[in-house]
Amino acid sequence: MTPGPARSPRALTRLRSEGRSPEAIDQLLREQRIPLVEGTTCTFLWRGDADWVAIEHRMLELPMPLPLRRLKGTDLWYASVELPRGSRIQYRILVRQGDNTESMDDPLNPRVVGDAIGSQSVLEADGYVTPDWTYPDPAAVSGDLVDLRIPSRALRREAHVTLYIPSRMRRDRRMPLLVVHDGGDFLHYSSMATVLDNLMHRRLMADCVVAFTHPGDRLREYAASAAHSRFLTTELVPQVEGTLHLRGDARGRVLMGASFGGVAALSAAVRAPGFYGALLLESPSLRFTEATPSGTFGETFAPVVRFVNSVRARPKKVTDRMFLTYGAFEPLAVPDRAMVEVLERMCDELRVVEALDGHNWINWRDRLLDGLGWLFPGEAPLIFPA
């Protein structure tokens, strides 16, 4: 991802050549999808009076924030970037007037997503397609979502877990268990129940029970906490496996997490080698230090850095398979890429998918087929025309 070429993109070129009247700008904004997507060139636009306008983002290789330039003689501001085909990024607009700087969704772009932190506008580059298995399918029977409260000695609190029970229960198989960190966010922001319904209905993944966990003090519990690992391995997993008569062996247990949740998944596997058969890590916050001081990433990350440093010093096999994905544009791409070699030594098989996206719930949703389809291979190849 790079700042755009010096030449103006086509729509703005036309605007320049055909006159920069307010009416011409109105027409451009009315007729075009904003941001403009012209081949690999994507152009952010903002219109209005301001002292300074910029794009707020978390994308590598671009100035942060990315300033917009004013089109001479108009109130239209623009900045172009080059994005590979199929890319998708999230951003907000920063507008400064006098001493006041405001962060806002792009008023010219109706595509907005939200998460626990707030809303963001979405730029879908040429070639990006929302996977069809992320939309509700009337033909797919929904699994049941059941809330559980588990008194946890390890966490010293009552743990809230939402169980997903698939609609199809086969009598000749015991199902595996997938534990998902940040369960509420995955259900809410990544439509994960819909995704599971669809992938299982289409046999693109095997039927499995999913335990969506809801963190308490997330930044503490997920930061490679021994107590949280103990909760997963000695309380949650045995209870769910026993109650629902699941497989109950390593090959039938997978831990999944994104960002800090990825750290929690990896640390639980490291603390119980051989107990989990696979890990699904999405943009895990695997921060580590080499030459830099250990406090580089702040107090929150200190236990994570200690954990990752120790894993890097002595990587040993803890599970059979790992699926790692991260966004090519997110800052964590750098440490996550550097961890590939280490993770390879911690499992028999590692699959890595670098997505043209960032650190967000939609990216993690879009990678679910790659990850779940590999870790829970479905029976689609066995299904032939009737």
Added chain:
Amino acid sequence: MRQVTLLGPLDGVDLGAEVAAFGVDGPVALVTAGWEEGERNDADVDRRLGGGSRNLNLYGRRLDVLESDPDYADAERLLRTQLDELRDLYLLRLRHALAGVEVIRRRFAGEERRPGPELDGAIDAVRTLDETHATAIASAYERFYTQNPPHSRPSIDRHREEVADIVAGCAAIAIAGGHVGVLNDCLHLCNLAALVEERPLLAWSSGCMAVTERIVVIDDDDPAGRPDEIYDIGIGVARGMVALPAAMPRLHAHDPDRLALLARRCAPSICVLLDAGDRLELQSGSPADLGMVGVVAEDGQVLRGAHAA
């Protein structure tokens, strides 16, 4: 001599004409177990067969066995776990063995000398793996049936007798497609292989796979990226061939090198592509005229018509 006709997916095929071609009179015993829960939704295929077919209800019978005989269900679950583990390890090793073939091919790409013995050695490693896996599957079944003899399980015995009675009153057997694993399990449980003897058999789609000796599964769109694999042991009515129904959409990413490898892995059996409209008759259980199917040659070319024959 038993008549066997294998067809690709049923796109516009006149099933009534196929049954008439057998020259027999009487109802058709129908197997739609591969449709799983939709097994009894067979009105359309019954009509196409000329009406009056008798659905053997093999899927429902299997569910009933698992429900009514918990010990057998537990034993079968254990068998499935063993087979799943065998398959996982086979696929793990297979990926590496196939990578070995690819490495040799790349190593000699653009060179004057072709990778004769080196490539043969790499392919032999894959073939050995395939053979070992097929043997391991067969051994797992053998152990299972020795420990759980079906004739000593009343519910299985009862269903087998009922199926045999129905088939005895039928002039031919038809096996539809669907889920090849489920279909194959049901055929084995009800011992259909023993009942097919001397009766004309019509199979289509994955029904063709289940009646062969080895079930080979290929799917270039598999999100898990599984390679072409020996999946299971069929009932062995059709010999000397590997049936690949709905082949062209499943093989779309196969280049001639991959097809050649597939052909050599399956040899001496012939890789028969059964797409919509394709048709193959067997004589003494082996492919007769290959003129109406596709065949994967050892050089990776797909031959059709006179070339295939």
